[in-house]
Structures are given as structure tokens and as C-alpha cells.
Amino acid sequence: MIIREAKYITSVVDKKNILNDEIVEFAFVGRSNVGKSSIINNLLGNKNLAKTSSNPGHTKTINYFSINDCEFRFVDLPGYGFHKAGKLNQEVWASLIESYLLNSKSLKTVFLLVDCRMAPTELDKLMCKFLVETGINFIVIATKCDKISKAKQILSKKQIAKVLKIREEIIFLHSSVSSQGKQEILEYIENVI
Numbered sequence: 001m002i003i004r005e006a007k008y009i010t011s012v013v014d015k016k017n018i019l020n021d022e023i024v025e026f027a028f029v030g031r032s033n034v035g036k037s038s039i040i041n042n043l044l045g046n047k048n049l050a051k052t053s054s055n056p057g058h059t060k061t062i063n064y065f066s067i068n069d070c071e072f073r074f075v076d077l078p079g080y081g082f083h084k085a086g087k088l089n090q091e092v093w094a095s096l097i098e099s100y101l102l103n104s105k106s107l108k109t110v111f112l113l114v115d116c117r118m119a120p121t122e123l124d125k126l127m128c129k130f131l132v133e134t135g136i137n138f139i140v141i142a143t144k145c146d147k148i149s150k151a152k153q154i155l156s157k158k159q160i161a162k163v164l165k166i167r168e169e170i171i172f173l174h175s176s177v178s179s180q181g182k183q184e185i186l187e188y189i190e191n192v193i
């Protein structure tokens with residue numbers, strides 16, 4: 001997949017504004033701070049497209065990015081599991097994420113991001129179960145793999161597969177710092193399209 005151009009389109013806070021046209025979408029979900037906005041920038045080759053932050057709970061809206069003149073879209077979703085955000089905020093975001101996942105008819109694949117340095121959390125398990133039960137196509141991306149050795153990366157994939165009860169074949173390693181895994185994920189997207 002060659003990224004010729006990519007641009008930010010819009011941010012949505014209200015379920016009723018979720019985009020609902022024919023353009024193919026790929027969405028990024030995962031706990032707060034796992035690296036969703038960073039991977040979008042890395043895959044699209046533009047560091048400033050999606051806003052990233054070392055403070056968890058940064059992305060609070062559904063952010064849409066159009067690629068190759070509307071060939072497809074990336075969707076950056078709010079993170080889950082950020083306790084300091086307060087219960088009410090967390091519920092609002094969870095409900096927005098759920099609405100998006102259940103109502104986006106052009107959603108082709110969800111990228112469920114988990115941190116390669118730790119076992120998937122209870123919320124990761126719940127999200128994975130939700131994707132399996134709703135029949136939404138998904139793969140898991142183990143993020144920040146520049147932070148661990150190649151040997152640990154192999155173990156990390158095994159641990160993620162075991163905890164989430166999924167096949168290792170649908171787990172991709174990625175780093176937004178070294179770009180490890182970038183080409184593999186872009187190829188995956190090309191095949192889906």
C-alpha cells in the first residue's frame with residue numbers, strides 16, 4: 001500500500017455525527033496511551049497528523065483521516081481504561097466507541113492495540129471478546145516493540161495469544177519509533193481493500 005496523501009477530516013463527539021458513507025474504514029482501539037495516534041502517524045508517514053501525548057486520555061473524540069483521496073479512512077478512537085478521567089468520562093467514551101463499532105457499516109478491520117511489554121488487561125480482554133462476538137474483523141497489534149528485544153517480542157506474541165485466546169497469526173508487532181512492522185500492516189490493509 002503506497003500512501004500518496006493523507007489528511008485529517010473531522011472529529012466527532014456525538015454518536016449522531018458518526019460518518020456513515022461508503023468509504024472503507026480501519027479503526028484503532030486500545031487502552032489509553034498504548035500508541036493509537038502514534039501508529040496512525042507512523043503508517044501515514046506524517047508525525048503531526050494525529051495528536052499524540054505522553055499524558056493518557058489525550059484522544060477524547062473520534063478522529064477521521066482520509067487517505068489517498070478517499071480511497072480509505074483511518075479512525076482514531078478514544079482510549080479506554082484511563083481511571084483519572086473519572087467514571088462519567090470513561091462511560092461517555094466507552095459508549096462512543098461502542099456506537100462507532102456497531103454502526104459503522106464501512107468498517108473493514110479493527111486494529112486492537114496492546115502494549116507488547118505487558119499482558120493484555122481485563123479491558124483488552126473485554127474488547128477482544130466484544131470483537132469476536134460481534135463478528136467484526138480484527139487483528140491485534142503489539143505496540144512499542146522498540147522497547148523490548150527480539151527474543152522478548154516472540155514471547156510477547158505468545159503471551160498475548162494466550163491471554164486473549166487468539167491465534168498468533170493475527171498478532172502483528174509494531175514500533176512507531178523504528179517503524180518495525182509498518183510495511184506488514186500496510187500490506188495487510190492493501191489485501192483487505
Ligand SMILES: Nc1nc2c(ncn2[C@@H]2O[C@H](COP(=O)(O)OP(=O)(O)OP(=O)(O)O)[C@@H](O)[C@H]2O)c(=O)[nH]1
Nearest residue numbers: 033034035036037038052053054057058059079176
Ligand atoms: N518508544 C515508543 N513510544 C511510543 C510508541 N508509540 C507511542 N509511543 C509513546 O506513547 C505515548 C502515547 O502515545 P499516543 O499515540 O498518544 O497514545 P494513544 O493510544 O493515542 O493515547 P490516548 O489518545 O490517550 O488514548 C506517547 O508518549 C508516544 O510518544 C512506540 O512505538 N515506541
Ligand SMILES: [Mg+2]
Nearest residue numbers: 036037058059
Ligand atoms: Mg490518541
